[in-house]
Amino acid sequence: MSQSLSELVKNQNYQLGQLTPSIVLYEPSFEGWLSAVFYVYSNHLQDDTSLQLIAQDCYVPSLFAHAISVETNANHAERVLTKLNQLLGRSGMRNLLWGFLSEKDNIGTTLFQVVKYAINYPSRHIMDDLGNLNVLELVQTVKSVGREKHRMEAFVRFEHTVEDIYFARVEPDFNVLPLIGEHFRQRYQDQHWAIYDLARGYGIYYNKSQSTPKRPAALQTITEFDEAVLRNPASIHSEDEQRYQRFWQGYFTNVNIKERKNPRLHKQYLPQRYWKYLSEKQVLPNAQHLKKQR
Amino acid sequence: MATINYERLQGKLNILADAAKYDVSCSSSAGTRKNQGGGLGDASATGICHSYTEDGRCVSLLKILLTNHCIYDCAYCTSRKSNDTPRAAFSVEEVVDLTMQFYRRNYIEGLFLSSGIFKSGDYTMERLVEVAKILRTRERFNGYIHLKTIPGASKELLLEAGLYADRLSVNIEIPTKSGLALLAPEKSHEQLKAPMETVKEEIITIRESRKTHKKAPKFVPAGQTSQMIVGASNETDLQVIQLSSHFYKHYDLKRVYYSGYVPMLSDSRLPAIGTPVPMIRENRLYQADWLMRFYGFGAHEIVEPDSPFLDLDCDPKLAWAIRHRDHFPVNIQTASYEMIVRIPGIGTKTAKKIVKARKFNQLTLYHLKKMGAAVNRAKYFIATTGKNEHLAHLTCDNFRQYVLAQTQTKFKDQRSGQLALF
Numbered sequence: 001m002s003q004s005l006s007e008l009v010k011n012q013n014y015q016l017g018q019l020t021p022s023i024v025l026y027e028p029s030f031e032g033w034l035s036a037v038f039y040v041y042s043n044h045l046q047d048d049t050s051l052q053l054i055a056q057d058c059y060v061p062s063l064f065a066h067a068i069s070v071e072t073n074a075n076h077a078e079r080v081l082t083k084l085n086q087l088l089g090r091s092g093m094r095n096l097l098w099g100f101l102s103e104k105d106n107i108g109t110t111l112f113q114v115v116k117y118a119i120n121y122p123s124r125h126i127m128d129d130l131g132n133l134n135v136l137e138l139v140q141t142v143k144s145v146g147r148e149k150h151r152m153e154a155f156v157r158f159e160h161t162v163e164d165i166y167f168a169r170v171e172p173d174f175n176v177l178p179l180i181g182e183h184f185r186q187r188y189q190d191q192h193w194a195i196y197d198l199a200r201g202y203g204i205y206y207n208k209s210q211s212t213p214k215r216p217a218a219l220q221t222i223t224e225f226d227e228a229v230l231r232n233p234a235s236i237h238s239e240d241e242q243r244y245q246r247f248w249q250g251y252f253t254n255v256n257i258k259e260r261k262n263p264r265l266h267k268q269y270l271p272q273r274y275w276k277y278l279s280e281k282q283v284l285p286n287a288q289h290l291k292k293q294r
Numbered sequence: 295m296a297t298i299n300y301e302r303l304q305g306k307l308n309i310l311a312d313a314a315k316y317d318v319s320c321s322s323s324a325g326t327r328k329n330q331g332g333g334l335g336d337a338s339a340t341g342i343c344h345s346y347t348e349d350g351r352c353v354s355l356l357k358i359l360l361t362n363h364c365i366y367d368c369a370y371c372t373s374r375k376s377n378d379t380p381r382a383a384f385s386v387e388e389v390v391d392l393t394m395q396f397y398r399r400n401y402i403e404g405l406f407l408s409s410g411i412f413k414s415g416d417y418t419m420e421r422l423v424e425v426a427k428i429l430r431t432r433e434r435f436n437g438y439i440h441l442k443t444i445p446g447a448s449k450e451l452l453l454e455a456g457l458y459a460d461r462l463s464v465n466i467e468i469p470t471k472s473g474l475a476l477l478a479p480e481k482s483h484e485q486l487k488a489p490m491e492t493v494k495e496e497i498i499t500i501r502e503s504r505k506t507h508k509k510a511p512k513f514v515p516a517g518q519t520s521q522m523i524v525g526a527s528n529e530t531d532l533q534v535i536q537l538s539s540h541f542y543k544h545y546d547l548k549r550v551y552y553s554g555y556v557p558m559l560s561d562s563r564l565p566a567i568g569t570p571v572p573m574i575r576e577n578r579l580y581q582a583d584w585l586m587r588f589y590g591f592g593a594h595e596i597v598e599p600d601s602p603f604l605d606l607d608c609d610p611k612l613a614w615a616i617r618h619r620d621h622f623p624v625n626i627q628t629a630s631y632e633m634i635v636r637i638p639g640i641g642t643k644t645a646k647k648i649v650k651a652r653k654f655n656q657l658t659l660y661h662l663k664k665m666g667a668a669v670n671r672a673k674y675f676i677a678t679t680g681k682n683e684h685l686a687h688l689t690c691d692n693f694r695q696y697v698l699a700q701t702q703t704k705f706k707d708q709r710s711g712q713l714a715l716f
Contacts, residue, residue, distance in 0.1 A: 124654075128650040128651060128653070128654070129651060129654040129655070130647055130650070130651040130661070130664070130665055131651050131654055131655030131657065131661055132654075136664055136665075150342070153342055154342045154343060154344045154345075155344070155345075156400045157399060157400060157401070158398065158399045158400050159399070160398070160399070166398060166399065168400070186328075186329055186336045187329065187334075187335055187336040188334065188398070189329055189331070189332055189333060189334070190332055190333060190334050190434070191334070191398060211332070213331055213332050214331055215331070216331075216332075240395075243300060244395045244396070244399060246304060247303070247304060247307055247392065247395075247396075248396060248399070248401050250304055250307055250308045250311070251307055251308075251311045251356070251358075251396075252345060252347070252353065253308075254307075254308045254309075254311040254312040254315070255311050255312070255314070255315045255347055255353065255357065256315070256347040256348045256349055257315055257316070257347070257349045257351075257556060258349075259556050259558070259571055260349035260350075260351075260556070260571055260573065261348055261349055262348070262349050262350040263348065265346075265349075265350030266346055266347070266348050266349070266350050268350075269343070269346040269350060269352075270345065270346045278345065279399075279401075280345055280401075289304055290308065291305070291308060292305065292308045292309045292312055292380055293305040293308070293309075293380070294302070294305050294306070294309070294380055294381075294382060
């Protein structure tokens with residue numbers, strides 16, 4: 001502790017009489033966080049036990065803490081990235097990125113502690129050390145993010161529009177669009193499609209016309225979308241869309257075995273927060289089109 | 295291309311989805327098919343449940359019958375000839391259209407197509423194969439296709455089916471020969487196993503030829519499966535598990551499914567309508583199945599001849615551990631992986647984590663809990679470097695009662711009602 005304080009005093013960036021800057025704020029992107037890690041090491045703050053790395057938009061100012069904002073610096077970020085790649089390899093970097101996308105309040109600090117552990121013990125497979133609480137926290141977070149990614153691959157419901165685009169709205173718990181794009185790109189190569197994250201206000205779009213026989217088109221990011229359409233996508237449904245939603249609802253209702261009804265299990269697997277975007281859940285139980293009739 | 299009557303299609307879909315719902319298999323896993331470029335679909339190796347029915351089962355495939363007309367009269371089947379139920383049949387194009395449109399909307403991973411038997415086995419099987427062929431060739435569909443092989447279908451049709459389908463399956467229906475003879479007098483285990491044998495032989499042949507010819511066609515890349523109904527006749531769990539073990543060993547099956555019989559038909563040979571579905575028993579059978587496939591247990595270890603039913607009060611691994619207390623406690627710091635996965639409350643994933651993490655730390659029960667072990671069960675069977683006071687009970691005479699009283703089961707409410715059945 002005394003060592004890091006003396007380092008601080010020498011550092012021109014800090015005015016005399018200032019307390020340890022225990023909070024480092026970064027712009028909310030992975031590059032932003034990498035830049036913050038660079039800042040911490042170049043200012044020798046890494047051994048400060050009260051150090052926190054927090055995304056700017058998550059930070060609630062407090063009287064007792066002093067926060068420093070670090071600007072994103074592509075060059076610094078690149079240097080940290082190269083170093084971490086060497087230390088952690090592909091699977092370790094995947095853990096960092098997935099953990100980051102959780103957007104948890106404390107994730108910047110947890111990631112930093114893991115990185116510090118890796119730097120201090122370069123020859124260890126630190127990601128296997130689940131007895132280390134920071135590693136464990138990260139691995140569990142990655143698991144949650146992975147679960148949400150999987151759920152989004154499952155619960156996306158495309159709706160066919162008059163413009164021949166299959167359009168889906170989602171509101172995932174974590175920022176998983178960057179993780180699910182490739183899955184959908186491989187799978188839906190012969191249709192135009194878009195998935196829009198309402199909670200984060202952006203989406204991904206696949207334009208089939210830009211694909212070649214050998215290579216599916218690259219995904220585009222879409223940010224501005226008509227609010228009225230987002231609230232009521234039925235306004236842009238193609239002629240067929242309602243028909244197939246009703247087919248799906250009829251199917252969903254009739255594959256259920258009433259004698260085995262298990263609402264608790266149902267909700268455990270299909271959490272209620274996802275229901276509003278699932279077409280099979282948008283139907284009255286006794287609707288005419290659910291009946292078995294010839 | 296024949297036109298589709300959309301007005302009638304809804305009613306047919308409802309009937310034929312309902313008629314297919316007792317088929318348990320919903321898995322879309324182990325698919326290896328890749329989108330060849332520009333097509334629709336890409337089979338995901340892990341499979342995806344896109345929805346869950348209100349009974350809590352996975353909806354991964356469009357699981358329907360091509361028709362519920364049937365020339366057979368099997369007592370346990372809702373589509374049996376003598377049952378008074380609305381009948382319907384899809385055209386080949388209707389099934390293709392529903393599959394494509396559902397897939398495009400990300401409702402499903404693919405198609406599970408089974409059928410009642412109209413006219414003959416071959417006549418029916420030909421249509422199933424036609425659906426798969428059109429999906430693959432005309433529609434360039436790379437999603438998952440699971441076809442049910444129809445009893446009595448010719449070898450040529452089975453082989454053609456295997457070229458388009460990811461998985462083929464044959465239902466063994468009733469686990470005992472005597473039960474099948476009673477409930478489905480027109481079928482026999484020999485007849486049902488014949489297509490399984492054909493498919494197995496072809497899988498082996500193609501596997502061999504792929505070693506030398508990389509371009510040799512794929513044949514049911516996701517393998518074959520089977521299912522049996524439990525609780526419709528008086529089979530024991532010992533018989534069920536031995537039969538499954540036989541299938542895994544001799545037919546190289548990927549999976550055997552167990553379907554707790556749902557009484558919906560009135561027949562003196564069957565449990566009365568209103569008899570509860572044997573859900574706990576079904577669950578225990580799946581747990582036993584998992585022990586055989588992933589935990590290195592032999593069928594003979596799971597149920598023993600002197601008590602041929604699984605313990606409904608506790609899972610089969612816990613039951614085994616209680617019967618074999620001399621193997622415990624297991625020292626998690628030094629024991630082999632094979633022994634660690636035999637500890638109740640520790641699954642394969644946790645066991646792998648333990649083997650990795652113990653190189654860094656002396657593990658405690660706290661670590662195990664954090665890694666996802668069910669410590670409430672595991673704690674009675676584990677030695678750690680620290681003191682574990684729970685081990686004191688291991689040698690008690692009433693160990694079984696003690697452990698069961700201290701551990702939770704999700705079946706607690708149902709136990710009393712269910713137990714009276716057996």
